[in-house]
Amino acid sequence: xxxxxxxxxxxxxxxxxxxxxxxxxxxxxxxxxxxxxxxxxxxxxxxxxxxxxxxxxxxxxxxxxxxxxxxxxxxxxxxxxxxxxxxxxxxxxxxxxxxxxxxxxxxxxxxxxxxxxxxxxxxxxxxxxxxxxxxxxxxxxxxxxxxxxxxxxxxxxxxxxxxxxxxxxxxxxxxxxxxxxxxxxxxxxxxxxxxxxxxxxxxxxxxxxxxxxxxxxxxxxxxxxxxxxxxxxxxxxxxxxxxxxxxxxxxxxxxxxxxxxxxxxxxxxxxxxxxxxxxxxxxxxxxxxxxxxxxxxxxxxxxxxxxxxxxxxxxxxxxxxxxxxxxxxxxxxxxxxxxxxxxxxxxxxxxxxxxxxxxxxxxxxxxxxxxxxxxxxxxxxxxxxxxxxxxxxxxxxxxxxxxxxxxxxxxxxxxxxxxxxxxxxxxxxxxxxxxxxxxxxxxxxxxxxxxxxxxxxxxxxxxxxxxxxxxxxxxxxxxxxxxxxxxxxxxxxxxxxxxxxxxxxxxxxxxxxxxxxxxxxxxxxxxxxxxxxxxxxxxxxxxxxxxxxxxxxxxxxxxxxxxxxxxxxxxxxxxxxxxxxxxxxxxxxxxxxxxxxxxxxxxxxxxxxxxxxxxxxxxxxxxxxxxxxx
DNA sequence: CGAGACCTAAACAAAG
DNA sequence: TCTTTGTTTAGGTCTC
Numbered sequence: 001x002x003x004x005x006x007x008x009x010x011x012x013x014x015x016x017x018x019x020x021x022x023x024x025x026x027x028x029x030x031x032x033x034x035x036x037x038x039x040x041x042x043x044x045x046x047x048x049x050x051x052x053x054x055x056x057x058x059x060x061x062x063x064x065x066x067x068x069x070x071x072x073x074x075x076x077x078x079x080x081x082x083x084x085x086x087x088x089x090x091x092x093x094x095x096x097x098x099x100x101x102x103x104x105x106x107x108x109x110x111x112x113x114x115x116x117x118x119x120x121x122x123x124x125x126x127x128x129x130x131x132x133x134x135x136x137x138x139x140x141x142x143x144x145x146x147x148x149x150x151x152x153x154x155x156x157x158x159x160x161x162x163x164x165x166x167x168x169x170x171x172x173x174x175x176x177x178x179x180x181x182x183x184x185x186x187x188x189x190x191x192x193x194x195x196x197x198x199x200x201x202x203x204x205x206x207x208x209x210x211x212x213x214x215x216x217x218x219x220x221x222x223x224x225x226x227x228x229x230x231x232x233x234x235x236x237x238x239x240x241x242x243x244x245x246x247x248x249x250x251x252x253x254x255x256x257x258x259x260x261x262x263x264x265x266x267x268x269x270x271x272x273x274x275x276x277x278x279x280x281x282x283x284x285x286x287x288x289x290x291x292x293x294x295x296x297x298x299x300x301x302x303x304x305x306x307x308x309x310x311x312x313x314x315x316x317x318x319x320x321x322x323x324x325x326x327x328x329x330x331x332x333x334x335x336x337x338x339x340x341x342x343x344x345x346x347x348x349x350x351x352x353x354x355x356x357x358x359x360x361x362x363x364x365x366x367x368x369x370x371x372x373x374x375x376x377x378x379x380x381x382x383x384x385x386x387x388x389x390x391x392x393x394x395x396x397x398x399x400x401x402x403x404x405x406x407x408x409x410x411x412x413x414x415x416x417x418x419x420x421x422x423x424x425x426x427x428x429x430x431x432x433x434x435x436x437x438x439x440x441x442x443x444x445x446x447x448x449x450x451x452x453x454x455x456x457x458x459x460x461x462x463x464x465x466x467x468x469x470x471x472x473x474x475x476x477x478x479x480x481x482x483x484x485x486x487x488x489x490x491x492x493x494x495x496x497x498x499x500x501x502x503x504x505x506x507x508x509x510x511x512x513x514x515x516x517x518x519x520x521x522x523x524x525x526x527x528x529x530x531x532x533x534x535x536x537x538x539x540x541x542x543x544x545x546x547x548x549x550x551x552x553x554x555x556x557x558x559x560x561x562x563x564x565x566x567x568x569x570x571x572x573x574x575x576x577x578x579x580x581x582x583x584x585x586x587x588x589x590x591x592x593x594x595x596x597x598x599x600x601x602x603x604x605x606x607x608x609x610x611x612x613x614x615x616x617x618x619x620x621x622x623x624x625x626x627x628x629x630x
Numbered sequence: 631c632g633a634g635a636c637c638t639a640a641a642c643a644a645a646g
Numbered sequence: 647t648c649t650t651t652g653t654t655t656a657g658g659t660c661t662c
Contacts (some may be wrong), residue, residue: 421636440651460638467638470653477652483646484651 215503265290400424417453428489437478437485
């Protein structure tokens with residue numbers, strides 16, 4: 001299907017401008033790896049990425065990076081950072097937060113604009129009235145009406161966008177959207193202003209009057225950072241439910257992260273103040289301009305107010321959607337949220353990761369609402385690349401199931417390649433079923449159901465799945481009544497993967513490859529739908545003693561991390577030792593029949609009678625203990 | 631540098 | 647005959 005083309009998108013950005021050494025390398029490593037580098041003949045390379053590859057210009061990107069990436073990160077090599085690298089640095093959740101922030105900012109800028117126009121109209125009215133110009137009152141009234149309608153429309157538009165983005169999930173960029181996801185809104189706006197709303201194009205007129213051009217606004221809207229002047233009022237919003245929003249906290253932090261030598265409102269040689277595209281040769285000039293043209297005055301103040309409103313609106317919207325999501329999840333048998341995940345040890349480890357200089361705390365601070373940091377992945381994967389790899393903290397790496405559980409929504413919606421190996425995913429898929437067995441097709445389905453990436457990238461992964469199934473001994477094919485099904489031989493599985501280092505390079509690599517800018521875009525979208533991650537954080541993780549070992553089936557992957565062994569010093573041979581896990585549940589190359597008999601019955605190992613609940617939970621419980629054992 | 635794990639690509643064969 | 651499912655082989659990358 002068409003999907004195919006879209007598929008490879010991710011790797012499309014082989015860009016990995018080898019700037020950040022290994023990281024970029026890894027970027028194409030897995031997915032692009034062979035193909036990308038050596039192209040192994042196939043020349044498949046697929047650059048497509050029409051959708052995901054936001055096509056953000058390098059300049060924009062740089063701008064983006066400078067403003068959004070935590071200082072330390074940015075300093076690593078600002079000019080070298082590619083979207084991918086950025087994504088390497090930021091965990092999916094972080095990206096989400098980031099994107100959320102950006103969207104909010106953009107919206108707010110738009111609002112400011114509108115406000116501005118409105119003020120102008122008022123002015124116009126006043127002057128005209130004073131001048132005694134008998135301008136037909138009606139006309140003026142119409143104008144104002146038109147503006148109000150536009151405001152309404154705009155608000156609706158915003159909300160719609162939010163919703164759309166939320167629901168689209170998969171949708172990345174429309175081909176014609178020149179740069180980045182954030183263009184979406186701005187692009188719509190001009191229309192709104194010029195076309196739709198006002199009969200007599202009043203909007204456009206007034207816009208021109210001030211020499212402003214909404215199109216320009218659209219362009220400037222890409223300026224992500226919060227205008228300093230504006231940030232104050234935004235800094236401490238809380239959701240109706242009292243939860244601080246990621247949005248705001250991030251914004252706060254970002255305002256402090258300004259890159260020296262740059263200004264959030266200055267980019268591409270022009271003033272990024274909403275609606276102002278004044279060209280400024282250098283920062284100095286810009287500052288001057290800023291102080292003169294955008295000084296603290298009524299207008300600015302008004303803009304701040306508008307921003308506040310926008311933010312509040314967004315927050316309300318967010319809260320609503322979160323609620324809805326929770327309800328949906330609850331309905332779909334996922335536990336209702338309650339952000340407990342943060343009490344997990346993982347959190348600690350996450351914090352631990354900062355020293356690497358790869359991630360910054362601010363984000364984690366925003367935790368409550370959006371568990372931004374997937375315990376395992378968040379940090380683990382981040383490190384994968386560089387020095388971090390070495391970290392001995394195995395606790396870091398959480399089992400795939402937990403990782404998955406926590407980022408379930410994310411992967412489901414974002415076109416991000418999951419940082420797991422095919423083998424671990426397959427295994428996960430199989431273990432998630434009551435019978436612990438799946439047909440190939442069911443496995444496919446699981447993949448597509450769980451990961452947006454696989455929904456879009458149909459092309460090769462199926463082959464890879466089959467390949468993995470056949471290749472790894474841990475996957476046992478069993479002839480079933482209804483055909484052949486695949487099961488997992490835990491013992492083999494454990495054996496199979498001699499503990500690699502903790503960071504799991506490939507995973508990271510995978511993740512990275514999956515994180516092309518397009519992915520980022522997707523993440524952005526996903527971010528919106530993301531507010532209630534916690535839901536997924538299966539409580540199971542917290543269950544310490546729960547049914548632990550019945551089926552220690554797993555420590556999964558995410559790289560090989562979890563290890564049973566006393567994690568202490570050497571991070572080397574982590575999970576190698578299956579022995580400790582007396583598990584080996586089932587299977588094991590046996591005659592299909594035998595297998596069959598066994599499997600269907602009590603779901604193998606019937607891990608925990610009590611802790612019913614979704615398979616995921618089961619798994620989590622199974623795994624965690626393992627980790628803790630160590 | 632070699633070993634291993636992983637990944638993608640692709641050729642083939644057997645079934646349905 | 648076409649598609650799906652499985653198996654194998656080959657060539658690459660990356661980390662240890």
